[in-house]
Structure formats: structure tokens, C-alpha cells
Amino acid sequence: MTVDPELLIHSDAEDLAFSVAGRFITALADAQSTGGIAHVVLTGGRVASVVYQAVAESPARVEVDWQRVEFWWGDERFLPEGDPERNETQARDALLSALDVDPARVHPMPTDTGQGAEAAAAAYASELEAAGSPTFDVLMLGVGPDGHVASLFPGFPQLEVIDVAAVAVHDSPKPPPTRVSLTFPLLDRTREVWFVVSGEDKADAVATALAEGDVPAAHPKGQNRTLWLLDEAAASKLS
Numbered sequence: 001m002t003v004d005p006e007l008l009i010h011s012d013a014e015d016l017a018f019s020v021a022g023r024f025i026t027a028l029a030d031a032q033s034t035g036g037i038a039h040v041v042l043t044g045g046r047v048a049s050v051v052y053q054a055v056a057e058s059p060a061r062v063e064v065d066w067q068r069v070e071f072w073w074g075d076e077r078f079l080p081e082g083d084p085e086r087n088e089t090q091a092r093d094a095l096l097s098a099l100d101v102d103p104a105r106v107h108p109m110p111t112d113t114g115q116g117a118e119a120a121a122a123a124y125a126s127e128l129e130a131a132g133s134p135t136f137d138v139l140m141l142g143v144g145p146d147g148h149v150a151s152l153f154p155g156f157p158q159l160e161v162i163d164v165a166a167v168a169v170h171d172s173p174k175p176p177p178t179r180v181s182l183t184f185p186l187l188d189r190t191r192e193v194w195f196v197v198s199g200e201d202k203a204d205a206v207a208t209a210l211a212e213g214d215v216p217a218a219h220p221k222g223q224n225r226t227l228w229l230l231d232e233a234a235a236s237k238l239s
Ligand SMILES: O=C(O)[C@H](O)[C@@H](O)[C@H](O)[C@H](O)COP(=O)(O)O
Pocket: 043, 044, 045, 046, 047, 048, 075, 076, 077, 087, 141, 142, 143, 144, 148, 149, 150, 151, 174
């Protein structure tokens, strides 16, 4: 059963980032209090990076046992290890390096070692299965101006894929061109889906998605909650 989206609108990008950081810490602490291990799915992009920084700098981070958090990614730019453009690199620099995480519980999508993005996607699907195909506690998503989420872009065939957990994406309209992404069924295998969106350039995509229009961001729904965590600029086209 999925529930209607909830909107929380913040004055600006900084207020949004600090609010999401606090919510993130609380959600992980709550998940640990009931289930022991918390599973979270990270996203890429500028807004996410600011949120990660705010988490890393928050005094409240001590509320979470970071050794008992499993970190997954919703998508990845398919690049060599350590490439600054990888979502993994961004998350390690802004968040993970500041926390006492268990390296065995950090699951980046494969780097480009010449094996191809299809093999990387299959390997990630296998890693998720080997981990017991967990339901994620929190899945964070940025939203593109075109309404993409993760690396699921409007009009791309990956939007229709429901029989595998992860797919390769080529010719992405957002560089770099080759990516790996979770599919919609995996994005929905989540207790709480959070869309974290800032900026006027996203306002049309936000309004279209919330009106159940034809954009990828209209699809992901949490099993318990779907939160749209916005700043006023991103919410400016909502009636
Ligand atoms: O690999 C990526 O770029 C992200 O996963 C992508 O889905 C991102 O979250 C959105 O494009 C929003 O990015 P911004 O926050 O930078 O606008």
C-alpha cells in the first residue's frame, strides 16, 4: 500500500539541507531502534552533496550507530574508481569519510574497469540479492529539470524495466553519458522515498510529478511515506 506524497517546503537551499540532514539522522536512528540495521540509498547531485555535508557536520550524528548502516546507491556515473564525478566519490568526500562506517556495509555501484555498464548493473543486482534483497529504510532522490530521478530519464527504455534490479544507461542527457541505475521496482522497495529538490529550475518538474504527469519523478512511492522535501524555489509552480 502506498500513501499520498507529503510536501515539506523550506525557505531556501540551506534550510532544506539542514532539515533533511536532521531528518536523515532521525530516520536512521529510528530504523536501528526497531530493526538493528538501517539500509539507506544515496543519490548524486549538488543538493545531495550539501545534505551529506550537513549530516557529517551535525552534532546529532552521534545518534546513529554508523557501523550498522548499509549504504547503497540509486544510481552511479559509470566512471573509473576515484573519479570526482562519481556519486560514490561525492558521498565518500562529503559524508562517509567523516563517519565511523563499516566498509563492508558500503556498497558502491561498480566502477568502470572495462567490463561494461551492463555487467556492472548485473553485478549490483547480484550484490543486492546476496544481501537478502533488503527493503530500504530511506531512499533519497534528486530530481532533474526534465523530471529524471536516479538515472531514469524521460523517454528512455529503462523506465519500462521491471524484471531486474539495476540497468545500464547509455547516452544520458545528463553527463556523463554512461550510467548504472536502480529500476523503478527497486526504488519502490523502500519504506520512505524522499525527493530532495532545490531551485527554480526544478519547479516545473516538481509540479508535473506531483500532478502525476509524465515524468519519471512521478513514479517512485514509499511503502510507508513519500516525502517531497523542497525549498520555496522548487515549490514555486505548485498551485
Ligand atoms: O547522478 C546524478 O546526477 C544523480 O543521481 C541525479 O539523479 C541527480 O540527483 C539529479 O540530476 C539532481 O541533481 P542536482 O541536485 O545536481 O540538480
